[in-house]
Amino acid sequence: xxYEFILKDIRxxxxxxxxxxxxxxxxxxxxxxTCREENIPAEAMFVGSFSxxxxxxxxxxxxxxxxxxxxxxxxxLKEKGxxxxxxxxxxxxxxxxxxxxxxxxxxxxxxxIEVDFVPCYLIKDASELKSAVDRTILHTQYIKSHLKEDxxxxxxxxxxxxxxxxxxxxEYKTGGFxxxxxxxxxxxxxxxxxxxxxxxYWKYGTxxxxxxxxxxxxxxxxxxxxxxxxMNRNVAAALRTEKMVDFILASRNFMDIxxxxxxxxxxxxxxxxxxxxxxxxxxxKERSEDEIKRELLEDFKDRGTQTLVISFxxxxxxADSLHPQLNKTVESLTEKINNEEFSVFKSxxxxxxxxxxxxxxxLNVFRQSKYKIHEGPKVWPKKACDNFKAKWxxxxxxxxxxxxxxxEREFKTAVDYIKHIFTLENxxxxxxxxxxxxxxxxxxxxxxxxxxxxxxxxxxxxxxxLNFLDDFLNPGQYIKR
Amino acid sequence: xxYEFILKDIRxxxxxxxxxxxxxxxxxxxxxxTCREENIPAEAMFVGSFSxxxxxxxxxxxxxxxxxxxxxxxxxLKEKGxxxxxxxxxxxxxxxxxxxxxxxxxxxxxxxIEVDFVPCYLIKDASELKSAVDRTILHTQYIKSHLKEDxxxxxxxxxxxxxxxxxxxxEYKTGGFxxxxxxxxxxxxxxxxxxxxxxxYWKYGTxxxxxxxxxxxxxxxxxxxxxxxxMNRNVAAALRTEKMVDFILASRNFMDIxxxxxxxxxxxxxxxxxxxxxxxxxxxKERSEDEIKRELLEDFKDRGTQTLVISFxxxxxxADSLHPQLNKTVESLTEKINNEEFSVFKSxxxxxxxxxxxxxxxLNVFRQSKYKIHEGPKVWPKKACDNFKAKWxxxxxxxxxxxxxxxEREFKTAVDYIKHIFTLENxxxxxxxxxxxxxxxxxxxxxxxxxxxxxxxxxxxxxxxLNFLDDFLNPGQYIKR
Numbered sequence: 037x038x039y040e041f042i043l044k045d046i047r048x049x050x051x052x053x054x055x056x057x058x059x060x061x062x063x064x065x066x067x068x069x070t071c072r073e074e075n076i077p078a079e080a081m082f083v084g085s086f087s088x089x090x091x092x093x094x095x096x097x098x099x100x101x102x103x104x105x106x107x108x109x110x111x112x113l114k115e116k117g118x119x120x121x122x123x124x125x126x127x128x129x130x131x132x133x134x135x136x137x138x139x140x141x142x143x144x145x146x147x148x149i150e151v152d153f154v155p156c157y158l159i160k161d162a163s164e165l166k167s168a169v170d171r172t173i174l175h176t177q178y179i180k181s182h183l184k185e186d187x188x189x190x191x192x193x194x195x196x197x198x199x200x201x202x203x204x205x206x207e208y209k210t211g212g213f214x215x216x217x218x219x220x221x222x223x224x225x226x227x228x229x230x231x232x233x234x235x236x237y238w239k240y241g242t243x244x245x246x247x248x249x250x251x252x253x254x255x256x257x258x259x260x261x262x263x264x265x266x267m268n269r270n271v272a273a274a275l276r277t278e279k280m281v282d283f284i285l286a287s288r289n290f291m292d293i294x295x296x297x298x299x300x301x302x303x304x305x306x307x308x309x310x311x312x313x314x315x316x317x318x319x320x321k322e323r324s325e326d327e328i329k330r331e332l333l334e335d336f337k338d339r340g341t342q343t344l345v346i347s348f349x350x351x352x353x354x355a356d357s358l359h360p361q362l363n364k365t366v367e368s369l370t371e372k373i374n375n376e377e378f379s380v381f382k383s384x385x386x387x388x389x390x391x392x393x394x395x396x397x398x399l400n401v402f403r404q405s406k407y408k409i410h411e412g413p414k415v416w417p418k419k420a421c422d423n424f425k426a427k428w429x430x431x432x433x434x435x436x437x438x439x440x441x442x443x444e445r446e447f448k449t450a451v452d453y454i455k456h457i458f459t460l461e462n463x464x465x466x467x468x469x470x471x472x473x474x475x476x477x478x479x480x481x482x483x484x485x486x487x488x489x490x491x492x493x494x495x496x497x498x499x500x501x502l503n504f505l506d507d508f509l510n511p512g513q514y515i516k517r
Numbered sequence: 518x519x520y521e522f523i524l525k526d527i528r529x530x531x532x533x534x535x536x537x538x539x540x541x542x543x544x545x546x547x548x549x550x551t552c553r554e555e556n557i558p559a560e561a562m563f564v565g566s567f568s569x570x571x572x573x574x575x576x577x578x579x580x581x582x583x584x585x586x587x588x589x590x591x592x593x594l595k596e597k598g599x600x601x602x603x604x605x606x607x608x609x610x611x612x613x614x615x616x617x618x619x620x621x622x623x624x625x626x627x628x629x630i631e632v633d634f635v636p637c638y639l640i641k642d643a644s645e646l647k648s649a650v651d652r653t654i655l656h657t658q659y660i661k662s663h664l665k666e667d668x669x670x671x672x673x674x675x676x677x678x679x680x681x682x683x684x685x686x687x688e689y690k691t692g693g694f695x696x697x698x699x700x701x702x703x704x705x706x707x708x709x710x711x712x713x714x715x716x717x718y719w720k721y722g723t724x725x726x727x728x729x730x731x732x733x734x735x736x737x738x739x740x741x742x743x744x745x746x747x748m749n750r751n752v753a754a755a756l757r758t759e760k761m762v763d764f765i766l767a768s769r770n771f772m773d774i775x776x777x778x779x780x781x782x783x784x785x786x787x788x789x790x791x792x793x794x795x796x797x798x799x800x801x802k803e804r805s806e807d808e809i810k811r812e813l814l815e816d817f818k819d820r821g822t823q824t825l826v827i828s829f830x831x832x833x834x835x836a837d838s839l840h841p842q843l844n845k846t847v848e849s850l851t852e853k854i855n856n857e858e859f860s861v862f863k864s865x866x867x868x869x870x871x872x873x874x875x876x877x878x879x880l881n882v883f884r885q886s887k888y889k890i891h892e893g894p895k896v897w898p899k900k901a902c903d904n905f906k907a908k909w910x911x912x913x914x915x916x917x918x919x920x921x922x923x924x925e926r927e928f929k930t931a932v933d934y935i936k937h938i939f940t941l942e943n944x945x946x947x948x949x950x951x952x953x954x955x956x957x958x959x960x961x962x963x964x965x966x967x968x969x970x971x972x973x974x975x976x977x978x979x980x981x982x983l984n985f986l987d988d989f990l991n992p993g994q995y996i997k998r
Contacts, residue, residue, distance in 0.1 A: 239897050240918070281896045281915045288899065340887040340929070377860075381886060405862060405881045406821040415762045416720050418769065433993025434762045437721070442992075448821070511923075512914025 037229060037294055041305055042312050043189050046196045048093045056096045059147045060086060064100060067124055067153075071102075076116050078104045078155070083176040085215060088183065090191045092199075097150040101173060103158035106166070114139050117155025124153065136354065138167035162266035174265035179219050182264075193228035194218045196312050201286040202514045203279045208359040209389075211276035213283065220246065220261055220271060229294065232287040240277070286311075286515035310517035317513070319506050328502050329488045335509050336484050341381055342402040343484035346395040346454065347492070351471045355389045361469020362387060365476070366395045368467035372457070373397070377404055378450040386504045388497035393472070396484075396508060402450045412439040454481060518710060518775055522786055523793050524670050527677045529574045537577045540628045541567060545581065548605055548634075557597050559585045559636070564657040566696060569664070571672045573680075578631040582654060584639035587647070595620050598636025605634065617835065619648035643747035655746035660700050663745075674709035675699045677793050682767040683995045684760045689840040690870075692757035694764065701727065701742055701752060710775065713768040721758070767792075767996035791998035798994070800987050809983050810969045816990050817965050822862050823883040824965040827876040827935065828973070832952045836870045842950020843868060846957070847876045849948035853938070854878070858885055859931040867985040869978035874953075875968075877989060883931045893920040935962060 048056070060082065067080040084099030085091035102120055104113045118134070121142030125132040130144035130151065141154040157166045162174065183191070195218050198204035206214035213221075224244050225231035243252040243260045249267035252260045258277040263269040272280075293299070293307045319331050336343050350358060362385040370383040379401035387393035412428075413420035414437050424439050425432050431441040447453035457465055460477050468476065482490075493501055507513070529537070541563065548561040565580030566572035583601055585594045599615070602623030606613040611625035611632065622635040638647045643655065664672070676699050679685035687695035694702075705725050706712035724733040724741045730748035733741045739758040744750040753761075774780070774788045800812050817824050831839060843866040851864040860882035868874035894901035896915050905920050906913050912922040928934035938946055941958050949957065963971075974982055988994070 236899055277918065278915070281918065284896065285902075285915055285920075288902070338887065340885075377881070379858075379882075381888075381890075400858070400886045401860075401882050404821075406819065407862075409862075415765065418717055421766075421769070430997065433996075434759070434766055435992070437758065437762065511916070515914075516911065 037304075037308070039189075039193055039228065039308075042193060042196070042309065046092050046192050046312065047189065048091060048096065052093060052096070053089075055147075056086065056098070056149060059149055060098045060100075060151075063098065063124060063128065063146065063151060066127060067100065067102065067120060070120060070123060076120070077108065078102050078116065078120070079158075080120075081173070083172045084152075087176050088179050088219070089188055090179075090183075090195070090215070090219060092192060092196055097152065099152045099154065099172070101169075102153060102155045103173070104155065106157050106159070106164060108157070110139075110166075113155050113157070117153065118142055120155075121153030125151075138169050141169075162263075162269070165266075171263075171265065175216050175263075178265050179216070179223075182223055183219060187222050187226075190222045190226075190228040190231075191219050193312075194222060194231060197228070197232070197286075197290070198283065200312055200314065200514070201282060203283045203286070206274045208274070208356045210279065211274060212279040213275060214271065217261060217271050217275070220244065220264070232290055235284055235287040236291055238280070238284050282515050285512075289516045307517065315514055315517070317503075317506055320502075325498065325502070329491075332502065332505050332509065333485050333488055336398075339381075339398070342399045342450070344397045344399065344402075344451065344454070345482050345484055345487040346397070346458070346476075346479050347482070347487065348393055348472070348475045348479045350387055350389065350391060350393045351475055353471050357471065358387060358389060358393075358469075361472050362393055362395075365466065365468045365472065366397075369395065369454075369457070370397065372466050373399075373450055373453060376447055376450070376453050377408065378402055378453070382508065384504075384508055386501055388494060388500065390494075392493055392497070394487075394501075396505075397450070398508075399450050404445055404448055406444060406448065407442045408445050409435065410441050410443040411435075412441070415439055451481065518785075518789070520670075520674055520709065520789075523674060523677070523790065527573050527673050527793070528670065529572065529577065533574060533577070534570075536628075537567065537579070537630060540630055541579045541581075544579065544605060544609065544627065544632060547608055548581065548583065548601060551601060551604060557601070558589065559583050559597065559601070560639075561601075562654070564653045565633075568657050569660050569700070570669055571660075571664075571676070571696065571700060573673055573677055578633065580633045580635065580653070582650075583634060583636045584654065585636065587638050587640070587645060589638070591620075591647075594636050594638070598634070599623055601636075602634030606632075619650050622650075643744075643750070646747075652744075652746065656697050656744075659745050660697070660704075663704055664700060668703050668707075671703045671707075671709040671712075672700050674793075675703060675712060678709070678713070678767075678771070679764065681793055681795065681995070682763060684764045684767070687755045689755070689837045691760065692755060693760040694756060695752065698742060698752050698756070701725065701745070713771055716765055716768040717772055719761070719765050763993075763996050766993075770997045788998065796995055796998070798984075798987055801983075806979065806983070810972075813983065813986050813990065814966050814969055817879075820862075820879070823880045823931070825878045825880065825883075825932065825935070826963050826965055826968040827878070827939070827957075827960050828963070828968065829874055829953070829956045829960045831868055831870065831872060831874045832956055834952050838952065839868060839870060839874075839950075842953050843874055843876075846947065846949045846953065847878075850876065850935075850938070851878065853947050854880075854931055854934060857928055857931070857934050858889065859883055859934070863989065865985075865989055867982055869975060869981065871975075873974055873978070875982075877965075877986075878931070879989075880931050885926055885929055887925055887929065888923045889926050890916065890921050891924040892916075893922070896920055932962065 064080050064082065071078050080100050080102045082099065083101045086096060086098050102117055118140060122132060125142065125144035128146045130146040132142050132144040135141055135143055141152060144151050154169055156170050156173065159165060159170050159173065165171065195204060195215060198213050198218060203212040205212050221231045223246055225234050240258050241260065245252060245262045247264045249262050251262055251267045254268065255270045257270055257273055258280045259272040259275050261271040263271045290311055293304060319328055366383055366385045370380045373380050378399055380397055381400045382398045383396060385393060385395050412424040415421060415434050421439050428441050432439050447456060456462055458477055458479050463473055463477055491498065545561050545563065552559050561581050561583045563580065564582045567577060567579050583598055599621060603613060606623065606625035609627045611627040613623050613625040616622055616624055622633060625632050635650055637651050637654065640646060640651050640654065646652065676685060676696060679694050679699060684693040686693045702712045704727055706715050721739050722741065726733060726743045728745045730743050732743055732748045735749065736751045738751055738754055739761045740753040740756050742752040744752045771792055774785060800809055847864055847866045851861045854861050859880055861878055862881045863879045864877060866874060866876050893905040895918050896902060902920050909922050913920050928937060937943055939958055939960050944954055944958055972979065
């Protein structure tokens with residue numbers, strides 16, 4: 037296929053490239069001039085998608101690494117790095133904010149473009165690594181020296197496709213494919229289409245080893261992509277099986293269209309285009325927020341389940357710390373509810389990462405009968421039975437080969453159980469993220485209709501939440517169009 | 518302990534023994550005279566508890582085996598056996614009825630005593646066995662020659678205890694201890710009390726091998742009691758684990774009292790006596806049938822379950838054929854209902870063995886949500902996924918490493934499922950007893966309250982049914998007093 041009909045919309049225009057480049061070079065020049073003038077032994081350089089020319093139109097950001105010699109003191113590096121960032125941001129009237137990766141760095145919006153100022157050490161290969169961000173320089177160099185000019189378009193197609201099928205981004209929330217991984221896939225498979233064609237047949241544990249390091253057996257991950265700049269690292273280590281599977285299935289769905297000879301060229305282009313545009317959700321098309329809520333609630337009601345929402349405030353921690361804690365907690369809660377002989381049909385969590393988080397629990401079985409069978413020892417060993425009898429007295433009777441008793445359930449509804457668990461006293465019955473424990477105990481518990489009808493979420497997060505609920509109800513919709 | 522205070526009520530009186538013996542010997546004499554007069558080459562003899570003097574007061578029955586020489590033709594034996602039975606019954610104005618074990622035999626009530634006339638071959642040891650009933654002669658001989666006079670009382674105590682804790686009787690319905698097995702236990706352990714004392718420590722697979730045949734490893738049964746008259750037979754083969762367990766636990770409960778030194782002799786006797794009398798059930802004490810029903814229904818309601826009754830007519834087959842078929846069917850039905858993601862808390866069956874039978878199903882989870890997850894192939898093999906997708910089209914999505922779809926449940930309630938299954942078309946979805954299949958499909962399905970409030974059961978079976986329901990609600994009540 038010729039994908040020019042897609043590329044014309046996602047490839048940055050000459051004007052965009054000129055505008056971004058102009059800003060970028062002004063900033064770099066200012067930084068390097070400042071270093072020279074103030075005798076700071078550092079030099080700024082471009083890394084990332086701007087440097088590699090692999091950014092999607094409208095999604096430019098400028099990553100500037102300020103590298104210090106390997107023998108520079110780490111505190112000196114941190115201090116001067118931030119200083120240079122702030123000074124540059126001020127000079128260009130930017131809006132700065134501090135962030136933290138392996139060490140603090142500054143992000144500033146300058147001329148409408150997000151600019152990162154990251155201090156680092158200048159390393160020549162992975163053996164010299166001093167901090168995780170230092171790799172970025174090696175990655176940028178590798179791609180720039182290996183990606184052919186005409187493969188830049190292929191990277192753009194793959195990134196855009198990944199983005200639309202929700203598999204793009206290696207932050208914990210997504211658990212998908214990093215930009216660098218997309219670039220390596222193009223190096224491996226040559227083109228976007230060939231990458232998808234091959235991805236259809238990926239297995240759990242598929243290996244991509246561009247430099248033939250033969251170190252794949254060090255890893256037990258769904259996808260193993262040996263970092264060409266470090267034979268001991270799997271670039272796809274953060275990729276969740278679920279996202280790899282989504283990409284495989286999306287690739288199959290896409291290739292089915294590409295290979296479908298019964299389609300006219302126009303039909304084919306129109307179907308392919310859908311994979312490069314945001315999903316049009318039936319619930320959301322020209323609907324008001326109230327209409328969307330109403331339709332979501334109708335869908336929940338139709339399922340004949342009980343859907344509970346546990347909402348609470350989130351602590352002031354990074355998104356990459358928050359998400360695993362939320363995930364771990366809701367998974368453990370789900371398991372424990374099932375252990376109490378209720379049945380969770382589906383559960384998930386959502387957070388705006390700044391203010392609010394919710395656990396969503398959809399239950400098949402949310403009410404149980406009054407009694408349960410409490411199993412004691414096998415009937416054969418008399419001593420164990422004597423002890424069990426001494427404890428429970430006359431209530432004990434044999435069932436199959438066990439002594440048991442019919443015991444009133446402590447929790448007759450899942451709601452009762454949750455109320456019991458979510459107290460400072462009992463919260464550690466479940467595996468709970470350490471930073472969210474306290475907030476969790478100040479939860480609000482509602483059924484989904486009460487929650488949606490009194491939606492207490494920041495205005496600009498509402499559509500994200502409604503999207504999450506729609507995804508919860510309709511899994512797998514992004515990977516087929 | 519001296520158990521004379523029990524024995525005085527269960528040991529047949531001199532008068533009872535004389536009355537029964539007189540009738541027995543008149544019958545035997547008449548039979549043998551008839552054989553001589555009519556040149557029938559057969560001779561009658563006593564077997565069973567009358568012959569062994571091990572019958573409980575008021576429970577005498579006279580077992581007469583009419584034995585033919587080993588070379589007699591089987592049809593001749595059958596014909597003459599029945600002929601002699603009928604002739605004798607008529608002579609003594611008895612009320613005869615035909616039965617069937619390995620071959621037909623006659624039972625007749627004569628002077629208020631049940632008399633069995635069973636034709637058989639006279640064998641000297643197990644190697645000559647021609648039909649299963651022939652063993653009875655060997656068993657009778659063995660007990661008569663090994664059981665000491667003063668051990669007869671011990672047998673009576675054990676039989677009565679077994680009867681009261683509901684473990685006596687080897688017919689399929691009970692699955693308990695045969696009379697012969699009780700006698701062997703006394704031979705093994707010497708006395709009633711010692712037998713119970715030892716039974717406390719029985720394990721699964723306990724071996725009793727009076728003649729040291731060392732053939733126990735031929736058997737894999739909960740209790741292995743090698744038949745002293747046949748080293749290849751386990752006398753306890755029909756004993757169900759459940760009944761062995763009941764006997765072990767009842768023995769422990771009984772011995773706890775016997776060994777409790779804190780009790781006065783009067784208290785001890787009074788507690789022990791309860792094990793030799795019918796259980797006094799709280800629900801039944803001085804209650805009318807309507808009051809009993811009301812209390813049972815209150816108990817069912819309290820449990821917060823849904824209790825379903827499937828009632829149907831029973832076919833004209835023997836009790837020992839009927840019970841396993843009912844048992845197998847209700848067990849299979851229970852398993853299938855659980856497979857449909859409902860949850861059966863407890864199930865059982867009851868039958869009067871002549872007219873009616875019911876399956877009782879008590880459900881924790883009797884209603885389910887609208888949808889279930891239908892699991893397809895693993896996502897990795899493309900071909901299998903293509904086939905699954907071709908079948909289910911757009912509904913397919915990935916979950917963990919599987920392709921699945923959210924599918925509407927065919928049965929949203931357990932009642933829906935049962936109605937679906939109990940048709941001639943679908944009944945073989947479950948394992949169903951072959952003689953009850955047709956009757957089952959003409960079932961009535963009710964909840965327990967509707968069933969009890971419109972009880973459609975023969976008058977003289979009602980109390981048995983109500984007892985069954987009480988046992989269902991209160992398991993294990995017979996083994997502790």
